[in-house]
Amino acid sequence: MLDKISLLEFGPEELKEELASLELPNFRFAQIPRWYFARKAGSISEMTDLPLTLREKLAEKYTVFAAEMLAHRKSDDGTEKLLLQWPDGHRVECVLLRDDRNHRTACISIQVGCAMGCLFCASGLDGFVRNLTRGEMIEQILRLNQLLPKTERLTHLVIMGTGEPLLNLPSLLSALNAVTSQENLDISKRRVTISTVGLPQGIEKLADAEVSYRLAVSLHAPNDVLRNRIVPQNRHTGIQKIMAASDYFFEKTGRRVTFEYVLIDSLNDSREHAQELTALLRNRTAIVNLIPFNPVQGLPYKTPSPTATRDFAETLQNNGIDMKIRFRKGNSINAACGQLRRSWKESKE
Ligand code: SAH
Numbered sequence: 501m502l503d504k505i506s507l508l509e510f511g512p513e514e515l516k517e518e519l520a521s522l523e524l525p526n527f528r529f530a531q532i533p534r535w536y537f538a539r540k541a542g543s544i545s546e547m548t549d550l551p552l553t554l555r556e557k558l559a560e561k562y563t564v565f566a567a568e569m570l571a572h573r574k575s576d577d578g579t580e581k582l583l584l585q586w587p588d589g590h591r592v593e594c595v596l597l598r599d600d601r602n603h604r605t606a607c608i609s610i611q612v613g614c615a616m617g618c619l620f621c622a623s624g625l626d627g628f629v630r631n632l633t634r635g636e637m638i639e640q641i642l643r644l645n646q647l648l649p650k651t652e653r654l655t656h657l658v659i660m661g662t663g664e665p666l667l668n669l670p671s672l673l674s675a676l677n678a679v680t681s682q683e684n685l686d687i688s689k690r691r692v693t694i695s696t697v698g699l700p701q702g703i704e705k706l707a708d709a710e711v712s713y714r715l716a717v718s719l720h721a722p723n724d725v726l727r728n729r730i731v732p733q734n735r736h737t738g739i740q741k742i743m744a745a746s747d748y749f750f751e752k753t754g755r756r757v758t759f760e761y762v763l764i765d766s767l768n769d770s771r772e773h774a775q776e777l778t779a780l781l782r783n784r785t786a787i788v789n790l791i792p793f794n795p796v797q798g799l800p801y802k803t804p805s806p807t808a809t810r811d812f813a814e815t816l817q818n819n820g821i822d823m824k825i826r827f828r829k830g831n832s833i834n835a836a837c838g839q840l841r842r843s844w845k846e847s848k849e
Contacts, residue, residue, distance in 0.1 A: 611663025
């Protein structure tokens with residue numbers, strides 16, 4: 501039997517084309533997406549204001565959710581994580597984060613695995629498998645939205661799960677366009693952050709797409725010698741080109757870029773590193789997001805001591821660099837990128 505096709509793969513016009521042979525009246529093309537975007541339906545059978553015959557007809561070939569939910573973990577701090585398996589057997593993780601400002605944030609994956617090979621990251625340890633489709637990205641968002649009570653919906657979206665978003669940009673933009681549109685989930689475009697390893701051409705493309713999403717760049721080191729080691733992709737680009745592309749993004753969009761910096765004990769966390777980072781960012785409108793390393797099983801790296809983290813942060817602050825420390829969430833459910841997928845793999849296979 502052929503796998504059913506998810507309706508989430510189709511934008512409004514594509515859906516009309518796809519279902520043309522059913523000769524549906526126009527209002528059905530608003531009614532059907534409203535079920536999965538606004539009314540939190542995950543299947544065609546829930547669409548109770550469609551005639552039963554139409555539901556049956558649609559269900560022969562289509563579905564809403566394509567994945568099987570293999571795991572649903574909840575952490576004491578309100579973080580929830582899903583492990584989804586697509587019909588081809590590949591798996592991805594996505595996370596719902598709650599905070600005390602009432603933000604409800606979805607973090608989704610963009611690819612199965614990752615080709616970037618960052619030294620400290622669990623997502624890339626098993627290499628790259630494939631890009632996710634538009635529908636697969638939307639499905640993660642809708643499934644996380646379903647975890648919220650009926651009256652609540654997602655307020656923020658971070659494209660910070662597994663994979664490099666700028667290498668799957670057309671599908672990602674199509675998915676984001678769907679969930680940010682007013683008649684669907686209506687997540688504000690300014691509340692969507694795309695986090696990249698730092699691909700200059702991709703950053704420029706994103707700026708040129710004029711879509712108002714925020715950009716975060718995973719810098720992790722203030723000079724090329726160290727960055728080549730921590731983020732091997734840097735050997736192809738170098739920091740200067742990334743900074744130039746980020747400057748272009750800021751000029752074009754007026755949105756300041758976030759530079760993420762994972763602090764790893766004795767690797768990139770010294771006062772000298774903080775000073776070098778300051779020099780790199782001094783004349784730029786930017787903010788630094790410090791992320792104390794979240795331990796990954798099998799990797800030798802350590803989280804810096806709270807004192808080292810505070811020292812690093814203070815050096816930036818004393819030099820006038822805006823910064824935030826990103827505290828860890830969902831520790832007890834392997835919420836760091838790729839760790840649930842990996843631990844599942846190890847324990848079940
Ligand atoms: N692929 C995207 C999104 C990655 S996840 C990117 O490279 O930007 C978001 C951030 O968490 C990135 O900056 C990533 O480098 C960082 N990260 C990955 N593994 C981590 C770990 N074990 N501890 C702390 N931060 C980590």
